[in-house]
Amino acid sequence: MHAVEEICAHVTAKAVENPEFRARLLADPKDVIGEEFGITIPDSIDIKVQESDMNTIYLALPPSSDLSEEQLEAVAVALDGSCI
Secondary structure, three states, rough: OHHHHHEEEEEEEEHHHHHHHHHHHHHHHHHHHHHHHHHOOOOOOOOOOOOOOOOOOOOOOOOOOOOOOHHHHHHHHHHHOOOO
């Protein structure tokens, strides 16, 4: 099992070094990450990759509606492993 932090670090480093990989990652991150790590990412998971500069910080906020315990746990895991 790969930790989210490990996946983020790997794909970020590879995208910096490899323009073809970067273009593929921007176009279809879910498939590229799945192929790179030999994993199947569930349909319920959406992955978005944004190009940024060093002057912009992105924050991922959970939905403001009432969440079940399962949803809260999923949000906590996602936020803990975000590539900020």
